[in-house]
Amino acid sequence: MxxxxxxxxxxxxxxxxxxxxxxxxxxxxxxxxxxxxxxxxxxxxxxxxxxxxxxxxxxREDVGFPGEEPYTRGVYSTMHRGRLWTMRQYAGMGTARETNERFQYLIDQGSSGLSMAFDLPTQMGYDSDAPMAEGEVGRSGVAIDTLDDFETVFDGIPLDSVSTSMTINAPAAVLLAMYVAMGDEQGVDREELRGTIQNDIMKEYIARNLYIYPPEPSMRLITDIFAFCAAEVPSFNTISISGYHIREAGSTAAQEVAFTLANGIEYVEAALDAGLDVDAFAPQLSFFFNAHNNILEEAAKFRAARRMWAQIMDERFDAGNPKSKQLKFHTQTGGSTLTAQQIENNVVRVAYQALAAVLGGTQSLHTNGKDEALALPTEQSVRTALRTQQILAHESGAADTMDPLAGSYYVESLTDDIEAEAFEIIEEIDRRDGALAAVESQWVQRQIQDVAFERQREIEAGERIIVGVNEHTVDEEPAMDIEEVDPAQEAAQRDRLAAVKADRDSEAVDAALAAIRSAATGDENLLPPIIEAVKAYATVQEICDVLREEFGEYTPNR
Known part of the structure; x- marks a missing residue:
């Protein structure tokens, strides 16, 4: 050059x-x-x-042009000059009715996409009346037991005009089935449904531990979703391969890229082993990354990840469709960087992190509320978080030209360094027989734990400054307005579930669950019988329990 x-x-x-x-x-x-x-x-x-x-x-080979390989400068030819990123605020509040109200509020405030947070029981495939759910119903997101809850969540929200992301993994097939069933109810053609399910079980084994089934049947569920959506719901992203939680667990930026793309390789190989054509499903793969405080390193990370994925899909999988090589990603600002002390400082952190994501060419973005280190965000905090994106879009100028940091000697060097380090990690994973084997042996988890331990040591020793925590502290924090979940909502949700069970056709439910069991024991795609089951108002747990009985539950090696 x-x-x-x-x-x-x-x-x-x-x-x-x-x-x-x-x-x-x-x-x-x-x-x-x-x-x-x-x-x-x-x-x-x-x-x-x-x-x-x-x-x-x-x-031309290392940087190139937007919309052309190697996609370092972006996957679309006009990037944010043609269309701003989707402002997709993550929300889920106790009951379905509360979540509907928050969704309606976000739409009124200018949010261009919905992102749905589920409570812990839903994420683990339990209903609100299960003993395991006690004390957790509606705490970390919305409680979803049946299609009736989904109908309430999306009351007055036409699915042909919104894009919805659902942060759900082990029971992803069930929640996707509910979304498809809702679209059918609204008369929306399945080809018009737009959104994303996270559906990334690998990172659950690595970082979050919200898994149900062992790896092999979990991969079967994922590839069934790939095949079903390629045929029926082609505008829906079938997986959001997530580095976000890997970074939240403590990884470096290069590890976040490496472990995420290694998981992506594992999913592609599983789909190919299931007989799918790479160009039939790969365009529907999407990614989910974290944005932390070091603006230039984060922007370089996104650029490196795009370039790496294009090379991986070309060289490993011989993908022919350009869309199969395009790494499209959602970004969320770093939850683990938020502090409970001086929470107003978090507004500044989130703004810088959002800037890094935009400079790095994100396709959609969630900005955290300042109070999320303490509780679910208040309505005011959510509005401020959304306004942060809107100011960035319309006042900062950061979105007016494509990849504005390209050509910076530092940023290009960082991009190269992150790429080289991440490829070295992927090569080590290959030597360990792939991502799944490296996860089952706990090797991946140990790499992240070592970094997290060292980072905490640095903070406690004062070698790493966290403003408001170990430097520039205050003696007394002001009183704060914190969002609280009413404990009475748990009883109300259980009553709601009991009413649905009493009103539904029990024979239809039994027949639908039997059809799922039959599909699980054979090689039939599981999505069609699951859709029929949710339409009969079978519960999340009833469906997941059938699969638990057929597939077993995962116990990690320690």
Whole structure:
């Protein structure tokens, strides 16, 4: 990309600058630290970057143009100049009625997509009346037991005009079935349904532990969803391969990319083993990344991930459709970076993280509420979080040109470094027989735990400054308005579930569950019988229990 003779002159000039200009100043006044590193990777940051740091760069092969391989600069030719990212605020509140009200509020405030949070029992495939659910109903999101709850959540919200993301994994097939059933009820053609299900069981084994079934049947459920959606719901993203929770568990930026893409490789291989054509399902794959505080490292991370996925799909899987090579991703600002102390500081953190996501070319974005280190966000906090995106979109200028950091000697160097480190990790995973084997042996988990331990040590030793926590603290925190879940809602949800069970056709439910069992014991796609079961108002747990009985439950190796 640069003339070799000019590079030699730049290297000579930099050496002279370092000796004659930089070093005397450092000797006299010092610097803020002996070494500077990136946020989590320990990657040393040089005091100055020049074209000499990009000596081996080929613009067309390494950077290119938006909408063209290697997609470093974005997957679409116009990026945010043509259409802003989807402002998809994550929400789920106790009961279905409350969630509907929050969704309606977000739409009224300008949110362009919905993102649905489920309570812990729903995520684990239990109904609200299960002993395991006691004390958790509606706490971390909305309680969904039957299609009746879904009908309430989406009351007055036409599914042909919104895009909905659902953060659900082990029971993803059941919740997708409810969404399809809701679309059928509303008369929306299945081809018009738009949205995403997370459906990423690998990261549950790695970072969140909200799994139900062992890996093999879990992969079968995922590939059944791939096949069903490719044929019936082609505009719906069938999986959101998630690095977000991997980063929340403590990983570095490069580990987040590596483990996420390694999981993506595992899913593609499982789908191919199930007989699917790569170009039939790969365009519906999507990704989900975290945005942390180091703006330039985060933007470089997103650029590296896009370039890597294009190479992986081309070289490993011989994908022919350009859309199969495009890494499209949602971003959420870093929940683990939010502090319970001086929560107003979190507004600033979230704004910087959102800027990093936009500079990195995200397709959709959730900005956290300032109070989420303490509770579900209040309505005011949600509005401020959404306004953060709107100000970024309409006032900052960050979305007015594509990949504005391209050509920065530092950012291009960071992009290359993250890519190289992430590929090294993927190569190690390959040597360990792939992502699933590396997860089952706990190797992936140990890599993340080591980083998380070191980061916490740095914070406690004061080597890593967290404003308001170990520096710039205050003696007394002001009183705060915190969102609280009414304990009476749990009893009300159980009464609602009992009423649905009493009113439904029990014989139809039994027949539908029997059809799911039959499909599970054979090789029939599970989605059609699950859709029929939810239409008969079978519960989430009733369906998941059939699969528990047929597939078993996962117990990790320790």
């Amino acid at each position: 640069f003339d070799p003779e000019e590079l030699a002159r730049i290297r000579e000039a930099r050496a002279s600058w370092k000796e004659e200009t930089y070093a005397p100043t450092v000797d006299r006044f010092g610097e803020r630290a002996e070494t500077f590193t990136t946020d989590t990777g320990g990657r040393t940051v040089s005091p100055l970057y020049t074209p000499a740091d990009l000596a081996d760069h080929d613009y």
